[in-house]
Amino acid sequence: MKKVKAVSMISGGLDSALATKILIDLGVNVYGLHFILPWGCGDKPRSVGIAEQLKIPLKIIQLNEDFLEIVKNPRHGYGSAINPCVDCRIYNLKKAKRYMEEIDADFVATGEVLGQRPMSQMRHSLASVEKESGLKGCLLRPLCAKLLDPTDAEKEGKIDREKLHNFSGRSRSNLQQMGRELDIKNYTPTGGGCLLTDRNFARRIKDSFTYGYKNLDEIISLRWGRHVRINKHFKVILGRDEFENDKLVEHAEDDDFILELKDFQGPTAVLKGKSPDDKLLLTAASLVKRYSKFRNIDVVVSFWPIADKNCVRDFCPDAINELFLQKSKI
Ligand code: SF4
Structure with missing residues (x-):
């Protein structure tokens, strides 16, 4: 049988x-x-x-x-x-x-x-x-x-x-x-x-469904970092520790930008969105400064497109508008 x-x-x-x-x-x-x-x-x-x-x-x-x-x-x-x-x-x-x-x-x-x-x-x-x-x-x-x-x-x-x-x-x-x-x-x-039962994670997924995402990998990587939506075309993700900094870079896409403090350790940020202008990059740099230990002093933030690490530019960002930040956190 x-x-x-x-x-x-x-x-x-x-x-x-x-x-x-x-x-x-x-x-x-x-x-x-x-x-x-x-x-x-x-x-x-x-x-x-x-x-x-x-x-x-x-x-x-x-x-x-x-x-x-x-x-x-x-x-x-x-x-x-x-x-x-x-x-x-x-x-x-x-x-x-x-x-x-x-x-x-x-x-x-x-x-x-x-x-x-x-x-x-x-x-x-x-x-x-x-x-x-x-x-x-x-x-x-x-x-x-x-x-x-x-x-x-x-x-x-x-x-x-x-x-x-x-x-x-x-x-x-x-x-x-x-x-x-x-x-x-x-x-x-x-x-x-x-993770789908986590309300913070759910907010990020809904944001990606609303404003677009490239692939499943981008959705998976929503678990890492602080997320700030600058406008409907651009979003910044900032690592909260070394592990997240590494993960964000590992999962970044070819047309993303990376931002870091030039002379100090701090959050690594990934800027998502196509062809950001200087104003946009300055806002992203302000976020890097805001979430570092050096938010009250002048710092230089370097950024480069992930596809070309030799194309580095520097910014001296101002403080971020806290009201804008509160409204923009995802
Ligand atoms: S959605 Fe998540 S929590 Fe619900 S059954 Fe599927 S894996 Fe489990």
Whole structure:
């Protein structure tokens, strides 16, 4: 007889590891699947570690530009910030379905718990996700299956429904207890979702959607630095420490400008926008001065186009207008 086969979504957290372990203990041949989202809930190194612990293969899928369309126009709306959790689940599960078909598995499993998350794990959301991902009857949630309609695998006797669970709500103590009993180790501590749930990050993404962006990399790099929109064509991003200074330069585009203090250490700034005039560059230089330790003395700020490091010019900026700054921070 063909062994029951399943694709199990692995995020690196406890719940997906538990769901997977339950299936393994029921004799299911499990194939792990992990998604790398640009700002995702998932944790690749921990997912790899969990797959090794559970001795299952793990396929890793990197999500790309098309995921941004979900963030821009989610059918099911946003959660607390710009997190389109229901659409995000549907998007991922559509890919999981394709993998299920590719390896001729019987169903897809997730570590979802009824009522654990306010947006994506309420009863109606779980039902929408199952239907719209095309996995009707083929989406098993071992941790709360007893509270949901039986899946095809349960109806057909491939999975013993009695061995599944009825966890619900936000409490984690029972799940943690089960994790200890099943000896699940080194999982990601429970987090509150991805960067899209962060209101500051959400503001920056909305700004980029309004005024334009070049590619996914530009959106990913929104996590670093202070962002100031000078006008609809130009934006300045300033590093808050050495790490961010390096990241901003690493992710700068060919037509961006870099600005730094000439004689002192301070923030590195990236000016985004095409062909800035001197007035614009002077404003950007004032921001570099404002966010340095030398805001009250005369300093020189050097700038150069990233494409030509030899084309350096210097400015002696004035203090920035604080009212303008307050209104322009993103
Ligand atoms: S928090 Fe929501 S939008 Fe973000 S990765 Fe998780 S499910 Fe997707």
